[in-house]
Amino acid sequence: MNLSRIISGTMKWGSWGANYSSNEISELIRCAYENGINSFDHADIYGGYTTEEAFGKAFKLSGIEREKVIFISKCGIMYPCEKLQIDVKHYDYSKSHIINSVENSLSNLNTDYLDSLLLHRPSPIMNINEISDTINYLMDKKMIKSFGVSNFTVSQMSLIEKYLKVSFNQIDFSLTNYEAMFDGTLDYMQLNNIKPMAYSPLGSFFSSDNMVLTEKVKKMCSKYSCSQDEILLSWILKHESKIYPVIGTTKKDRIVKSSKVEDIEIELIDWFELLEASMGKRLP
Numbered sequence: 293m294n295l296s297r298i299i300s301g302t303m304k305w306g307s308w309g310a311n312y313s314s315n316e317i318s319e320l321i322r323c324a325y326e327n328g329i330n331s332f333d334h335a336d337i338y339g340g341y342t343t344e345e346a347f348g349k350a351f352k353l354s355g356i357e358r359e360k361v362i363f364i365s366k367c368g369i370m371y372p373c374e375k376l377q378i379d380v381k382h383y384d385y386s387k388s389h390i391i392n393s394v395e396n397s398l399s400n401l402n403t404d405y406l407d408s409l410l411l412h413r414p415s416p417i418m419n420i421n422e423i424s425d426t427i428n429y430l431m432d433k434k435m436i437k438s439f440g441v442s443n444f445t446v447s448q449m450s451l452i453e454k455y456l457k458v459s460f461n462q463i464d465f466s467l468t469n470y471e472a473m474f475d476g477t478l479d480y481m482q483l484n485n486i487k488p489m490a491y492s493p494l495g496s497f498f499s500s501d502n503m504v505l506t507e508k509v510k511k512m513c514s515k516y517s518c519s520q521d522e523i524l525l526s527w528i529l530k531h532e533s534k535i536y537p538v539i540g541t542t543k544k545d546r547i548v549k550s551s552k553v554e555d556i557e558i559e560l561i562d563w564f565e566l567l568e569a570s571m572g573k574r575l576p
Contacts (some may be wrong), residue, residue: 293407293438293459295362298550299489301326301540306343309388310542313409317350317383317460323544327551333462333489333538334401335366335412336393338371344400351402358403364489365401366412366442366462376401387426394435408442410462414448415507424455440487446480453484460487462519464493465535467570478533481510492538494524505569519531519549523566526556528561 301340304310305317334344368391370382394409409430411423430436441449441507449458461481465472465488472478472488478515481488482519482556482576497520498504512523528535558566568574 294328294329294330295487295536297536297554298329299536299538300363300547301333301538302328302343302347303333303335303338303539304542306339306431307344308339308343312346312542314350314353316348317347317522318353319549320542320544321347321351321354321356323547324551325354326359327548329547330360331362331364331407331489331536333364335369336567337369337371337373337399337412340371341375341396342500344397345570346518348401348403356503358556362407363401364404364408364410365394365397365406366410366458367397368412381415382534383418385411385415385418385423387422388522389427390423391430392429392452396544397434405434406436408438408440408460409436410442410460411444412443413443414441420452420455421489423452427456437525440489442489446476449480449484451485453492456531456547458484459487460489462489462491462538464492465490465528466493466497467524467566468495468500468502469496470567478531478535482533486531486537489538490528490535491538491540493528494521504572505566508566508569512558512562514515516558517564518552519544522553522556523558525550525553526558527563527566529553530558 305312357547368383368385370384372378372381429438441458444461463472463566509520509523513520525537528537
């Protein structure tokens with residue numbers, strides 16, 4: 293899979309955020325694609341099970357060939373909303389539900405296959421054998437090209453890897469949420485050739501009261517002649533596990549700026565200066 297290093301996250305493009313029209317979403321897709329971002333992250337639940345369909349209609353308007361882009365989607369969360377009137381949010385990884393979810397995603401996105409399917413969150417009672425059988429079935433039918441997980445711990449990845457090759461794990465990671473570097477998560481992924489995707493890659497920076505970190509980021513913006521977004525993303529890119537940030541912006545100018553972060557090479561001492569400011573203390 294030729295993932296672009298920056299992945300465009302669609303969660304806020306629909307009713308959970310900007311509530312864009314088909315033409316507006318089409319323009320965002322083209323903006324991302326024309327700036328080298330060919331990968332789009334979805335989940336069945338986004339927009340209360342409506343955003344994938346909105347994206348699919350908009351993608352058709354964009355005129356971009358399906359084979360030139362990467363579609364990632366997630367399934368498993370049963371989310372109470374107008375389209376799914378249940379009382380309790382829960383997780384369902386039964387064979388019937390996973391297959392039904394993938395079929396719905398394919399229909400909504402107007403495609404014959406997903407480049408990758410991720411399990412959205414680990415369930416405490418997931419049946420690994422049933423999941424394995426289902427994923428192998430979807431692979432054999434060429435409905436999905438690869439398999440991954442999201443929010444899985446080291447032990448949960450290790451468990452599922454006994455039965456399936458995990459290609460991706462999408463985790464919450466940023467300069468302000470860096471625990472995955474120290475709890476073994478990124479180490480495990482490097483050892484097992486699992487590509488990390490980072491959602492919320494800007495973390496809590498823009499809502500934080502950490503003025504030391506704010507000033508350090510501003511200092512780096514001046515040094516590297518770029519925006520704060522670019523500094524935060526380039527800090528992630530420097531990690532040796534080759535993390536793919538999933539940006540959630542709905543603004544074209546921020547998509548364009550994010551697409552340029554690979555051109556920024558933060559110096560080693562600057563990377564640690566930012567980490568120290570975020571931690572609020574010197575490294576041990």
